[in-house]
Amino acid sequence: MRKGCSKFFLEDERQFERWNDSAIKSLKAEFKLFKDVVLLSLMHPWERDARLLKKALKKGPPHYNVIVEIACTRSSDQLLGARKAYHSLFDRSIEEDLASHVKGSERKLLVALVSAYRYEGPKVKEDAAKSEAKALLNAIKNNNGDHKKKAMEEDEVIWILTTRSKPHLKVVYEQYKKISAKTITEDLEVELLLKETVECLCTPQTYFTRVFDTALREDAKEDAKKALTRLVATQEDVDLKGIAAKFEDKIKERVKGAYKDVLLGVLADDRK
Amino acid sequence: MKLGWIKRINVMKVVLYALSYMHHDFSPPIVHPDRSSKNILLDLDNEVHISGLWHCQASKTHPTSIKSNGAIQKEIKEEEAMATLTVPTTVPSVSEDCEQLRKAFSGWGTNEGLIIDILGHRNAEQRNLIRKTYAETYGEDLLKALDKELSNDFERLVLLWALDPAERDALLANEATKRWTSSNQVLMEIACTRSANQLLHARQAYHARYKKSLEEDVAHHTTGDFRKLLLPLVSSYRYEGEEVNMTLAKTEAKLLHEKISDKAYSDDDVIRVLATRSKAQINATLNHYKNEYGNDINKDLKADPKDEFLALLRSTVKCLVYPEKYFEKVLRLAINRRGTDEGALTRVVCTRAEVDLKIIADEYQRRNSVPLTRAIVKDTHGDYEKLLLVLAGHVEN
Numbered sequence: 001m002r003k004g005c006s007k008f009f010l011e012d013e014r015q016f017e018r019w020n021d022s023a024i025k026s027l028k029a030e031f032k033l034f035k036d037v038v039l040l041s042l043m044h045p046w047e048r049d050a051r052l053l054k055k056a057l058k059k060g061p062p063h064y065n066v067i068v069e070i071a072c073t074r075s076s077d078q079l080l081g082a083r084k085a086y087h088s089l090f091d092r093s094i095e096e097d098l099a100s101h102v103k104g105s106e107r108k109l110l111v112a113l114v115s116a117y118r119y120e121g122p123k124v125k126e127d128a129a130k131s132e133a134k135a136l137l138n139a140i141k142n143n144n145g146d147h148k149k150k151a152m153e154e155d156e157v158i159w160i161l162t163t164r165s166k167p168h169l170k171v172v173y174e175q176y177k178k179i180s181a182k183t184i185t186e187d188l189e190v191e192l193l194l195k196e197t198v199e200c201l202c203t204p205q206t207y208f209t210r211v212f213d214t215a216l217r218e219d220a221k222e223d224a225k226k227a228l229t230r231l232v233a234t235q236e237d238v239d240l241k242g243i244a245a246k247f248e249d250k251i252k253e254r255v256k257g258a259y260k261d262v263l264l265g266v267l268a269d270d271r272k
Numbered sequence: 273m274k275l276g277w278i279k280r281i282n283v284m285k286v287v288l289y290a291l292s293y294m295h296h297d298f299s300p301p302i303v304h305p306d307r308s309s310k311n312i313l314l315d316l317d318n319e320v321h322i323s324g325l326w327h328c329q330a331s332k333t334h335p336t337s338i339k340s341n342g343a344i345q346k347e348i349k350e351e352e353a354m355a356t357l358t359v360p361t362t363v364p365s366v367s368e369d370c371e372q373l374r375k376a377f378s379g380w381g382t383n384e385g386l387i388i389d390i391l392g393h394r395n396a397e398q399r400n401l402i403r404k405t406y407a408e409t410y411g412e413d414l415l416k417a418l419d420k421e422l423s424n425d426f427e428r429l430v431l432l433w434a435l436d437p438a439e440r441d442a443l444l445a446n447e448a449t450k451r452w453t454s455s456n457q458v459l460m461e462i463a464c465t466r467s468a469n470q471l472l473h474a475r476q477a478y479h480a481r482y483k484k485s486l487e488e489d490v491a492h493h494t495t496g497d498f499r500k501l502l503l504p505l506v507s508s509y510r511y512e513g514e515e516v517n518m519t520l521a522k523t524e525a526k527l528l529h530e531k532i533s534d535k536a537y538s539d540d541d542v543i544r545v546l547a548t549r550s551k552a553q554i555n556a557t558l559n560h561y562k563n564e565y566g567n568d569i570n571k572d573l574k575a576d577p578k579d580e581f582l583a584l585l586r587s588t589v590k591c592l593v594y595p596e597k598y599f600e601k602v603l604r605l606a607i608n609r610r611g612t613d614e615g616a617l618t619r620v621v622c623t624r625a626e627v628d629l630k631i632i633a634d635e636y637q638r639r640n641s642v643p644l645t646r647a648i649v650k651d652t653h654g655d656y657e658k659l660l661l662v663l664a665g666h667v668e669n
Binding site: 080083084086087091093094096099102108111112115116117118119121123128146155159160162163164165262 | 472479483484485487488490492493496499500503504507508509510511512513515539544547548549550
């Protein structure tokens with residue numbers, strides 16, 4: 001095997017083949033990603049989500065998008081399971097930890113998101129959706145620019161996004177497009193956390209695509225790759241398959257070893 | 273530690289006993305979702321613990337682990353001691369009950385006494401089974417039949433009582449989101465006096481019955497400070513352990529005191545503490561509050577007796593740390609016809625008969641020098657009175 005990996009080795013003046021330091025680093029990173037994917041997949045989903053939430057909370061504001069991702073892409077019962085597991089693992093509720101440790105303007109939104117237990121049936125309320133789209137538009141327009149308050153702190157915005165069912169929110173999203181020049185995600189460019197909330201709830205495919213894209217770039221950072229690992233280990237394959245197919249070439253080109261097999265495995269028909 | 277064969281056999285015996293207990297002595301039976309060796313735990317005293325019961329549908333005494341010394345048995349007995357509902361030691365079969373109930377409706381008039389005798393002495397699981405069997409046997413929902421035959425207060429009491437506790441809470445909550453008066457109090461009452469799992473079941477029942485979530489309705493129908501308080505309360509899923517962090521209790525007592533002194537009653541932090549902390553933690557915090565600052569927190573929250581938000585806040589505190597005092601007051605006002613809480617007597621008796629009505633009745637007697645049952649007799653009459661007394665555990669002398 002050593003003979004076949006000549007590009008890892010350098011000629012050393014003492015005449016033994018030495019590891020290229022940067023090669024060691026990149027190999028370690030690739031193995032770590034593989035290890036992470038395996039560990040995440042093996043853990044019970046509830047425990048896994050509880051631990052991911054705890055870690056994100058500990059790491060601070062740049063990682064709060066993980067909280068949004070988990071709270072918004074899980075089903076009502078999966079999110080509830082994570083809350084139960086959190087009780088067992090950490091002797092606290094996730095709500096109380098979030099409420100007491102998150103200090104910034106994201107607090108109300110994050111606490112409300114993890115506390116959600118949404119109705120999951122298909123019934124939507126068209127009239128309410130229209131007025132709620134308007135309310136969201138107003139909140140976003142009023143809070144653009146250098147106002148002190150952000151849209152994500154508005155009570156109207158919070159209760160609409162954290163209590164309405166996902167099918168209903170998709171209708172709200174459609175209505176928004178009709179009354180605004182842009183889609184709600186375009187209008188929310190300045191408030192990243194709120195944008196990701198809306199994406200994960202209404203158009204998760206857009207969110208997944210972006211995660212894949214960012215992670216498979218030449219200059220992809222650690223966090224971006226970790227995000228992809230997390231997605232692959234936690235989302236249903238059927239949701240990711242179409243997206244992974246678009247990135248098949250990039251995966252083959254940029255990813256190595258067992259981790260590549262895992263990513264390509266998402267495409268395979270007979271997984272699980 | 274070597275696990276010799278004798279030890280292994282003993283472990284096996286205990287596990288089999290526990291499984292038999294879960295399958296045959298629980299109603300409904302608990303099926304362990306993951307019967308593998310990784311869920312059999314031994315502690316330092318070689319006591320066997322069975323874990324991994326997260327996935328089970330919670331019954332009202334849902335354990336997350338079962339200990340080999342029968343500790344769970346004790347917990348159930350303690351809960352039953354606080355309830356006033358009495359169930360006969362030999363219960364007739366479900367089909368017998370259904371037959372008798374059917375007889376109660378047939379012919380002219382209704383045999384209310386029979387309805388009281390049967391339904392008034394059956395617990396939630398038994399009532400659910402009766403409803404299910406009745407529907408299968410006679411092709412009609414028992415509740416619809418009751419609705420046709422009965423009227424007024426008695427009908428309301430029977431219908432509410434017959435419902436499964438989760439469905440009942442969902443119905444009460446739904447009514448509350450539509451009414452204007454004292455409805456906030458009912459929402460808070462349900463959110464704060466139920467256990468975390470009971471509140472969860474109510475929310476699940478709400479989905480099933482109304483095709484939307486309780487949270488959406490609360491958000492939609494309440495405004496301002498009331499919404500700020502009620503929405504997190506109904507969304508909560510509190511940790512239920514007894515662990516308490518005394519440092520945190522100190523910090524949060526101080527925080528509460530500051531906000532209250534500044535009259536910032538609906539401040540985010542006040543709401544956060546009351547809506548997310550475990551009941552044990554809140555209790556510790558409020559004890560510290562009293563020790564440190566001299567007054568009970570509710571005394572400090574009485575600044576403006578006309579302020580309805582403050583009244584709700586005080587009731588919230590009561591519901592979280594001493595619910596029997598809260599319910600005593602609700603009953604007292606209802607029985608004396610003061611206040612605007614219609615149907616309070618029916619609601620409290622129905623929702624607490626299987627939980628802690630005995631403790632509430634003791635509190636009532638302590639405060640009013642009159643047994644609750646006597647007050648009910650004075651204030652009500654007819655079949656309504658009869659069923660109330662049965663549910664309150666009154667035994668005819």
